[in-house]
Amino acid sequence: QITLKESGPTLVRPTQTLTLTCTFSGFSLSTSGVGVAWIRQPPGKALEWLALIYWDDDKRYSPSLKRRLTITKDTSKNQVVLTMTNMDPVDTGTYYCAHIYTAYEEHHFFDPWGQGTLVTVSS
Amino acid sequence: DIQMTQSPSSLSTSVGDRVTITCRPSQSISSYLNWYQQIPGKAPKLLIYAASTLQSGVPSRFSGSGSGTYFTLTISSLQPEDFATYFCQQSYTSPYTFGQGTKLEIK
Numbered sequence: 445q446i447t448l449k450e451s452g453p454t455l456v457r458p459t460q461t462l463t464l465t466c467t468f469s470g471f472s473l474s475t476s477g478v479g480v481a482w483i484r485q486p487p488g489k490a491l492e493w494l495a496l497i498y499w500d501d502d503k504r505y506s507p508s509l510k511r512r513l514t515i516t517k518d519t520s521k522n523q524v525v526l527t528m529t530n531m532d533p534v535d536t537g538t539y540y541c542a543h544i545y546t547a548y549e550e551h552h553f554f555d556p557w558g559q560g561t562l563v564t565v566s567s
Numbered sequence: 568d569i570q571m572t573q574s575p576s577s578l579s580t581s582v583g584d585r586v587t588i589t590c591r592p593s594q595s596i597s598s599y600l601n602w603y604q605q606i607p608g609k610a611p612k613l614l615i616y617a618a619s620t621l622q623s624g625v626p627s628r629f630s631g632s633g634s635g636t637y638f639t640l641t642i643s644s645l646q647p648e649d650f651a652t653y654f655c656q657q658s659y660t661s662p663y664t665f666g667q668g669t670k671l672e673i674k
Contacts, residue, residue, distance in 0.1 A: 453589075456579060464670045481663075483665075490654065490665055490666070490668050491603075491611065491654055491656070491665040491668075492665065493656075493663045493664065493665065494664055496663075504662075505662075506662045506663040507662060508616065508662075540610055540611075545619075547616065547617065548617075551598075551599060551616055551617040551620075552656060552658050553601045553613055553616040553656075554601075554611075554613065554656075555602075555612075555613035555616075556610075556612070556613075557610035557611055557612070557620065558610065559609075559610055560610050
C-alpha cells in the first residue's frame with residue numbers, strides 16, 4: 445500500500461522560505477518510472493501543479509514559479525522536499541504531494557495523494 | 568502552457584441522474600488526460616487515466632472518452648457519494664495543468 449504524508453509549517457511570514465517534506469512508504473524513488481509531484485490548492489479554488497521529481501532525478505517545475513521552487517529527493521529516507529522562496533499571502537493554500545505512476549505509452553498520473561497540509565502566509 | 572477548460576463549472580443534479588462533464592484543452596493532447604474526484608476536505612482521487620482507462624477500484628458507473636481537444640467524464644447514475652468536485656488534468660507536457668473544476672451539487 446502506497447501512502448504519502450506532507451509536513452511543514454502551518455504559518456509562514458511574507459518573504460520567508462517555505463520548506464515542505466513529503467514522507468512516503470510503499471514504493472521506492474529508485475524504481476524506474478516512479479516519481480513524486482507537488483500540487484497546491486488555494487482555499488475554494490482549483491488545483492495547481494508545482495513540480496515533480498523522477499527516480500532518475502529528472503525535475504520539472506511550473507514555469508510561473510520556477511524561480512522560487514526547488515525539489516529534491518532523499519531516496520534513503522523516502523522523502524521529497526519542496527522549497528518555495530519569497531512567500532506571499534497569495535501562496536496560502538493546501539499543499540499536496542502525490543505518487544506518480546507511469547503506465548503504457550508514457551501516460552502518467554498522480555495516485556495516490558497525501559492528505560495535504562494547509563499553509564497560511566500572513567504577517 | 569496548455570489551458571484546460573471544464574464545463575459546466577457547477578451542476579445541480581439528483582441521485583440517479585446521468586451526468587456528463589466536458590474538458591477542452593487549448594491544444595491537442597492525444598489521450599493524455601486524467602480525471603480526479605475531490606470530496607470536500609479530502610485529497611483528490613484518481614478516477615480515470617489515459618482518457619478512458621478506469622483506475623482500479625473505481626465504480627463502473629464512471630467512464631471517460633475523447634482525444635485531442637475534447638474529452639468527457641460521464642457518471643451513468645449518480646450516487647450520493649458522487650457529489651464532489653471533478654478535475655481534469657493533462658499529462659501530455661509540462662506544466663501538467665488542471666481544469667478549474669466542476670462541482671456537482673444536490674438539487
